[in-house]
Amino acid sequence: MAPQLDWSSLASGSFTLSGLRFGDGQEGGLKVENGTFAAIGGDEAGHAAQGWLCLPALVESHVHLDKTFLGAPWQPHLPGSAVAERIKLEKLAQQQLGLTIEERGARLVEQELRHGTGFMRTHVDIDAEIGLRHFEVVAEIRRRYADRLDMQIVAFPQSGILASPGTAELLDRALAEGANLIGGLDPAGIDNDPVEHLDIVFGLAEKHGKDVDIHLHEGGPLGVFELDLICDRAEKFGLAGKVTVSHAYCLGQIAPEEVQRIGGRLATAGVAILTAVPPTSMPPVAVLHALGVTVVAASDNIRDAWAPFGNGDVLNRAQMAAYQQTLDTDDGLAFAFDLVTHNAARALRLDGYGLAPGNSADFVLVEAETLAEAVAAPPARRVTFKRGRKVAELPAASN
Ligand SMILES: [Zn+2]
Numbered sequence: 302m303a304p305q306l307d308w309s310s311l312a313s314g315s316f317t318l319s320g321l322r323f324g325d326g327q328e329g330g331l332k333v334e335n336g337t338f339a340a341i342g343g344d345e346a347g348h349a350a351q352g353w354l355c356l357p358a359l360v361e362s363h364v365h366l367d368k369t370f371l372g373a374p375w376q377p378h379l380p381g382s383a384v385a386e387r388i389k390l391e392k393l394a395q396q397q398l399g400l401t402i403e404e405r406g407a408r409l410v411e412q413e414l415r416h417g418t419g420f421m422r423t424h425v426d427i428d429a430e431i432g433l434r435h436f437e438v439v440a441e442i443r444r445r446y447a448d449r450l451d452m453q454i455v456a457f458p459q460s461g462i463l464a465s466p467g468t469a470e471l472l473d474r475a476l477a478e479g480a481n482l483i484g485g486l487d488p489a490g491i492d493n494d495p496v497e498h499l500d501i502v503f504g505l506a507e508k509h510g511k512d513v514d515i516h517l518h519e520g521g522p523l524g525v526f527e528l529d530l531i532c533d534r535a536e537k538f539g540l541a542g543k544v545t546v547s548h549a550y551c552l553g554q555i556a557p558e559e560v561q562r563i564g565g566r567l568a569t570a571g572v573a574i575l576t577a578v579p580p581t582s583m584p585p586v587a588v589l590h591a592l593g594v595t596v597v598a599a600s601d602n603i604r605d606a607w608a609p610f611g612n613g614d615v616l617n618r619a620q621m622a623a624y625q626q627t628l629d630t631d632d633g634l635a636f637a638f639d640l641v642t643h644n645a646a647r648a649l650r651l652d653g654y655g656l657a658p659g660n661s662a663d664f665v666l667v668e669a670e671t672l673a674e675a676v677a678a679p680p681a682r683r684v685t686f687k688r689g690r691k692v693a694e695l696p697a698a699s700n
Pocket residue numbers: 363364365424516547601602
């Protein structure tokens with residue numbers, strides 16, 4: 302069993318750990334000075350940390366802090382097939398919960414921190430009825446946790462843009478008031494006009510100099526048609542490396558030759574693909590990666606009106622991706638780990654991410670023998686550090 306570390310002496314943001322293991326199999330120490338990595342993998346003497354595997358902070362690239370029911374009593378999942386129907390059910394469920402969005406969202410942030418998340422991208426619902434209310438609450442959560450977690454907020458038109466008149470102006474305001482990205486949603490199915498929907502989304506990205514992250518559930522040839530429209534606009538607006546498409550189920554539904562074509566297109570246009578590891582129609586992440594596409598995995602809905610599943614652990618999501626796509630060798634498991642760390646950091650454009658001297662000391666210690674084991678069986682014991690300070694642990698400290 303990995304030893305309990307003496308946290309009181311590690312609270313200053315400057316300390317040395319020795320005897321750690323790293324994801325590449327090497328053993329060594331870790332020196333942190335003023336919240337920054339000063340040395341990694343050397344033989345410096347410090348607090349004995351044998352039995353702990355040191356990993357870069359995990360990246361939760363897609364979550365909905367304003368949707369989760371966490372903290373409220375268990376909510377039975379209500380069936381509802383169409384997206385529009387689910388949006389209605391969600392509003393109803395949200396009104397019946399005893400807790401505020403701030404309470405539930407903060408609960409999810411705490412859970413993510415305990416699992417080792419150091420970076421998060423959350424979508425926030427904006428429509429004519431909600432206005433900027435959810436955005437303001439989540440921005441407040443971001444302020445509250447700023448010393449423990451770096452958070453990006455996506456202004457997300459959950460009810461469509463054209464289908465919910467006034468939403469385009471609200472998105473515009475959210476971007477002016479601190480949203481980091483502009484979102485989009487099923488341009489054909491929700492707004493019935495993919496070209497107009499995407500023109501509004503990319504127009505706002507251009508106006509505010511922001512990145513783009515679009516929910517695209519639409520399948521088959523329609524989904525691929527929309528991916529091409531998105532690539533056209535990523536190229537036209539010079540947004541290579543700044544656009545993510547979340548879900549892209551269509552990539553899991555088309556012939557291999559077509560995956561080759563559209564995959565090549567996504568790579569060239571610099572459009573990343575994010576999957577929440579659905580039970581069917583998951584994009585073939587290894588094939589897309591080989592084509593040069595940035596592929597990412599994340600939780601998406603956690604215990605909300607859309608899904609009763611999830612616990613705020615992206616290692617769990619990496620495990621599911623590895624299981625689902627038979628990434629079961631050590632190399633395969635390491636690739637699955639990249640989906641929630643290095644690849645995710647590229648999609649989120651995190652500067653100075655990872656275990657390297659000079660980077661911010663954002664890391665997680667997990668009780669596992671190797672990186673492959675940490676993905677195959679996500680560890681129950683973890684300690685999370687942000688800028689060289691311990692911010693959370695699993696199981697939660699009892700005090
Ligand atoms: Zn989502």
